[in-house]
Structures are given as C-alpha cells and as structure tokens.
Amino acid sequence: MNRRLLSVLAAVALVAACESATEGTATTTGTGATSDAGSGVATVSTPSATPQQEFEQAVGQDRVFFDFDKYAVRVDAKPVLTRWADWMKRHPQYPIVLEGHADERGTREYNLALGEKRANAVKEFLATQGVSSGQVTTLSYGKERPAVPGSNESSWSQNRRSVAVVGGGPTS
Template identity: 50%
Template sequence: MRTQIISLFAAALLVTACSSKPTETATNTGGGTATTATAPAKTGPVPGSAEDFVVNVGDRVFFGFDRFDLTPEATATLDRQAAWLKQYPQVTVSVEGHADERGTREYNLALGERRANAVKNYLTALGVEGARVEVISYGKEKPAVLGSNEAAWAQNRRGVTVIK
C-alpha cells in the first residue's frame, strides 16, 4: 500500500513537471550583453481576417418579430460592414437569415431569406458588389440562443454576415 501511494505521488509530480512551460531564452554569444527573447505580445486580430470583421465591425444585425426591415442599429452595423468590405475587395461573404422558433419551418425559412436579402440589398446599395454576397436562410434551424422566451427569440431573429 505504501509503495502504491509513493508511486502515485511520484507520477503526479512527474506529470506536473512535464506540464510546465519552459521559458524561451536566447543568449548573444558574440560578446557583449546577453539578451532574452520573448514571444511577441498578441496585438489583436489580423486586419482583413474573419476575426477582425467580427471583433471590430460586427457580424450580425437583429430584426423585430415577424419583420425584415432594418432598424437604425442594423443600418449602423451594415454601414461599418460595407466600409470594411470595400477596404478588402477580395473578401466574399455569406449572409445567413435566421428566425426564432415560432412559426412553421417553411414560414421561417422564407422569413430568414427576406432578412438575408434585406442585408444583401443594403450592402449592395452602399457599393458592395452583389456577386460577393451570397444569401442563405436557416429559418429557425440554427438558434443562437436556446429558450422559449422573448430574450432568446430576440437573439435568434438575426442576419449574420460570414466571411468565406
């Protein structure tokens, strides 16, 4: 029994020793002062990346119940999206239309498509080439938030612009 406890303790100590991160050091051997190299600090998303788009621009807009018209908040987000897309003309996107769980599958697929098209039409009106914007509807099939209450439904009535 005592041997098993010692063996367990030794194994735990060995695993702990293996899981620690070694520090990266480099020394200057050409005479002079020794230096230590460290990994560069993370400065944020790479400009023009999907992460940059989500973090710095915003990838989604929200709609009212049974609505597909754009709110002032939505148009402000889409203005930023259009500016970003013009800055990175090689990027193509897919606009996903979503609905909350209420209503039939068919109705919500059609509503999701109207929402996605509202987003696409706004972006193209601001000068984004229509061929760069694909539209797809998921209806109520891909909720962002689970729940049968207004807070969940409000988060699920959305249009999401996804970088391809």
C-alpha cells in the same frame, strides 16, 4: 515522501529552465514563437487573426436583429450595416455569406423563407452602400440554428437575425 518528491521535481524544473541553446542560433516553433538563443530572449508573435475576427473587431458586431415576423432593416441596424459596408469595400477579396435566421415560431418552410428575406434585405442595404453584389451571397437557416435556446421573447429577439460570415479566401 511527498515533500521529497516535490523537492526533486522543483530541482529538475530549475535545471531545465537554466539550460541554454547553442550561441547565435534561432529556433522557430509551429506556433509562431521565435527564440534568439544568442540573446536569451524569446519573442512570441500571435498568429494573425482570421478575416472573421478582423471583421468583428473592426465593425463591432457580426449580426443585426429584426422585429417579429418582419424582414425590413431596422433603424438601429443601419449604422452597423454601414460599418459592415465600409469594411467590405476595403476588403473586396473576401467573400461574405449573409445568414438569415428566424425564431422558433412558425413552420420550418415559413421560417426558411423569412430568413432568406432577412438576408436579402441586408444584402440590398449593403448594395446601396456600394458593396459589390458579387462579394455577397445569402443563406437561410430559418429556425434551425438558434443563437439562444429558449421559448420566450428574450430568446426569440436574439434569434431573429442576420449574421455576416467572412470567407477565408479571395472571391471567385
């Protein structure tokens, strides 16, 4: 019984695959796929990347990290931030939000203030590289949004960060 059902389903699939559209018509789906029925060849274009994806692809990473209880931009973060600045200057139409984060140690209020200082330190560095201060805003999450859960140095080091979030529209 199962073999017979599979045979019928396979035959239906083959017939459906051989069906053709009217000669010379083109159809477009909502996913960006276009089919030229006259040629029998379908081309699929990928949806365009979001500004955030373009940013991450161009600069390599969307975050920089900080030492414990510090907000000074680390030496290893400067080349990353320079790439951020270059991209931002080429794309002034996109607003950027710099998120400041902290690890779980310390009070909520202390970590919100530390996250704000981290985001502002990154903003100041970007300004020295020629990025318009009007393009960049800051937002602190403190310890409220850890990137990596856990109560150890490995987790904490990944949570002490600033993240660049690229907006989807023109700067107002």
